[in-house]
Amino acid sequence: MCETCGCPEAKNPTFGHAHHHPGTATITVGEDVLSKNNLYAEKNRALISSRGIFSINIISSPGSGKTTLLEALGHHFGQDMTVIEGDVQTTRDAERIIRSGSRAYQIQTNGACHLDAHAVGHAMDDLDLTGCRLLVIENVGNLVCPAGYDLGEHEKMAILSLPEGDDKVLKYPALFSRIQGLIINKIDLRDYLDFDMEKAINECRSLNRQFDVFKLSAKTHEGVSKLTDYLEQRMDSLKAS
Amino acid sequence: MHELSIASSLIETAANHVPEGNTLQGVHITVGDLSGICAESLDFCFSIVAREKGHPSARLIITPIPARFHCRMCLKDYEAASVYHTCPFCESLERDILEGDRFTIDAIDVEEINHV
Incomplete structure (x- = not known):
């Protein structure tokens, strides 16, 4: 036998x-196990690229300040920015974005822990993207599952906030090895917390050579302009190409 | 956490490759240590989804792939059981990932329905 x-x-x-x-x-x-998702993602990317829209997929823990940061971006970009909100329940976050001046579309995942490219594609079908220059996909608050799903964005950005601790990068290598932007949020709390920003950045460099770092406070807006400048630049270069 | 939805897409992809008149018996996958996939949880979800989707005899055959790194300081390659492990030669954490984030469906086993 x-x-x-x-x-x-x-x-x-x-x-x-x-x-x-x-x-x-x-x-x-x-085949890649997520090949079907990847096909949808390529379709999404082709659609937004052809319309000259730059897109980012924001991934972080719950409570890291994703929506607060998007409100800050909403004040800057206004109607130029559209946000696709992934939330397990409620439309509360989308309402906050709309109040800040931008457009928002809510995907309620009803329990699912991440967004996939298929759901995002349907959201894009429903959205009026006229005049949109920046599409931000706010993923479900989770550092594990969203990392594996390409949604068709141009760049993935992770938010790590000071109260979470500076040891999170190596705990979630699947995410931090794939990001193009590391946003360190809530720096207004730096005098009260023992978060070693250089340690977090260096650990991220041990997984990933190419990412930009943005240290900011979405609440006080300190450092937010560096991120908006970066996004403006990326939006312009996509439009030019 | 997302292993259930992954098990679903695994079965879907595998089922697309099953020739007519055959049943799905096995799905061979490779799971890298850095892929963020929990193999045990995936195996558990797979058995449930396979049954639900009409492939009761399909089993999952997992080949794990350890993480391999290239040290940027001493330029040597090494395997590590965890991302916390520094280079065994010079103890640096400066490195590039060579292998470990792969998550592929490699092959399927099928059986003819009317075979005796």
Whole structure:
């Protein structure tokens, strides 16, 4: 008997089913497990790129200040920015974004821990993107699951806030190895917390060579202009290309 | 946490490759240590989803891939069980990821329905 698969007639000791089980076959697939999601993501990216819209996917823990930061960006970009909000329940966050001056569309995931490219594609179909230059996808608050899903954004950005602690980067390597922007939020609390910003940045560099760092306070707006300048620049270069 | 939805897309992708007149018997996947996927949880979810979606005899065969890094200081390559492990040669944490974030469906096993 084949010790590996338990079939009764293993004549060839080489596994990999080089030996033939009558009526059975092994078929090579060779695809990324999330290939279907990735196809939707490419479609989303092609759509927004063709319309000259720059897009970011913001991923962070609950309570890190995603929506507060988006309100700050809303004051700056106004109707130039559209936000797709991923939330498990409630439309509270979308209402906050709209009050700040930008457009928002809420996806209620009803329990799912991340957004996928298919849901984002449907949101894009429903959205009027006329005049939109920046599309921000606010993912469900979670550092694990959203990391694996390409939504069709141009860049992934992670927010890490000071109260979370400076040890989070290496705990979530799947996320921090894939980001293009690291936003360190709530720096207005730096005198009260032992968050070592250089440590967090260096640990992120140990996973990822190419990312920009934005130290800011979404509440006081300190440092937010560096992020808005960066986004303006990326929006202009996408438009130019 | 998201292993249930991943198990669903695994079954869907695998089922697309099953030739007519065959049943799905096995799905071979590679899971890198840095992919953020919990293999045990995925295996558990897979067994439930496979049954739900009409592939009761399908089982999941997982090949784990350890994380491999290239040290930017001493330029040597090394394998590490965790991202907390520094370079075993020079103890630096400066590194590039060579392997470990792969998450692929490699092959499927199928069986003819009327085979005796």
